[in-house]
Amino acid sequence: MSSGRSLAGPNRPREAVAAFLFVLKSVQKKQERRLRVLLAQKKAHTRAHGRAVRAMVSAVSDLTLRKGKRLRPALVALGQRATNSRTELGLALEVGAALELLHTYLLIHDDWMDDDAVRRGGPTVHVMLSRVFRSERLGQASAILAGDFALSLATETLTRLKVPDGRLRALISCFNEMHEHAVIGQELDISGASSGPEAAYALKTASYSVRGPLRLGALLASAKPATLRALDRYAAPIGIAFQLRDDLLNAFGDPRETGKPLGGDLRSGKRTPLVLHATRLARGRDKASIARVFGNPKASDADVRRALDAIARSGASDAVEARIDALVARGLSSLGPAITRDGRELLTGAALALTARTR
Numbered sequence: 001m002s003s004g005r006s007l008a009g010p011n012r013p014r015e016a017v018a019a020f021l022f023v024l025k026s027v028q029k030k031q032e033r034r035l036r037v038l039l040a041q042k043k044a045h046t047r048a049h050g051r052a053v054r055a056m057v058s059a060v061s062d063l064t065l066r067k068g069k070r071l072r073p074a075l076v077a078l079g080q081r082a083t084n085s086r087t088e089l090g091l092a093l094e095v096g097a098a099l100e101l102l103h104t105y106l107l108i109h110d111d112w113m114d115d116d117a118v119r120r121g122g123p124t125v126h127v128m129l130s131r132v133f134r135s136e137r138l139g140q141a142s143a144i145l146a147g148d149f150a151l152s153l154a155t156e157t158l159t160r161l162k163v164p165d166g167r168l169r170a171l172i173s174c175f176n177e178m179h180e181h182a183v184i185g186q187e188l189d190i191s192g193a194s195s196g197p198e199a200a201y202a203l204k205t206a207s208y209s210v211r212g213p214l215r216l217g218a219l220l221a222s223a224k225p226a227t228l229r230a231l232d233r234y235a236a237p238i239g240i241a242f243q244l245r246d247d248l249l250n251a252f253g254d255p256r257e258t259g260k261p262l263g264g265d266l267r268s269g270k271r272t273p274l275v276l277h278a279t280r281l282a283r284g285r286d287k288a289s290i291a292r293v294f295g296n297p298k299a300s301d302a303d304v305r306r307a308l309d310a311i312a313r314s315g316a317s318d319a320v321e322a323r324i325d326a327l328v329a330r331g332l333s334s335l336g337p338a339i340t341r342d343g344r345e346l347l348t349g350a351a352l353a354l355t356a357r358t359r
Contacts, residue, residue, distance in 0.1 A: 018349070019345050027073050027093075031093055032065070032070075042061075056149060060125070060153075063120070068103075072209060076213045076214075076220070078214060078217060078343065079216060079217020079231065080092055083217070083221035083223040085343070094158075095171070095220065102179065105150040105151040106147075108126070111125065126140045155175075158172060163220070174216055181203040181204070202236065206243075209239055210242060229338070233331075234332075236331075237331040245324060248317060252308065252317070263305075274316050277316035281316055282311070286314060292307065327355075332348060332351055
């Protein structure tokens, strides 16, 4: 562990990570149960509409219930604990269910836009539905509707929360802001119109994957403005570091562990910081190997592996790792007295675990 991630005391980072992983595991089990019940109820409710609707709703359920990390629901729980160490998980699990369904919606549309065939180790929704309808056009159209259906269910789940009206309005406003930021970030990503990859990451990942869930949890626990500001300062750099780690995993992780296709970002032509560093640093044959694959969805696995080897040799990975360390250090420096002691430990563990993960 580099000095950028160290804390005072030799065992504190390890203990903090263990504390976060304990909460994560607890949330994962309970969230899975809640999602299964919720989706089973919705499948039963829509069954009478016939085979096509059943297939669409089943595809939403299938993707949602595949082995997900459930990090966003865990961060909702951390937002609560950062505000009040004695809060219960019940409401956090309902908000977590809404977030997982929002995530399903975004994944379905994102996979269709990127023409990806694999997600979480199985077929993407547009591929699944193309097989059901034996038509690529109908499958893609149904996938767009499946994403819309997941978003509708997410909103319905959130609006049924049993909390005071003022708090519910704040929660819905935060949820809508997360959605808006994710959409804007995606547009900047696919159009290449952002001022740089981290500008899109700040919207698409930092706000939607870290800041939003933490803020939702804090709002559930009636957080004061100072706590919300501290969580925002923590979330901005940690969210970007989280996405940078995802870029490295997309490039060098085992597809059997990540659930993503080999070199997916390269084939789709995403200008990630890793790729930008590599194209700047690589020379000669290595530079040509990267160019051959970048933006080429038909590139062979052998060519992709050669390009990834070239990226590794370029020193781009080291540059990204250094940036992750700097961002984590900045995020951890924001954990002051406005956050509970319990919350500070859990958020420290989350920052370290999420930016050093292997899948």
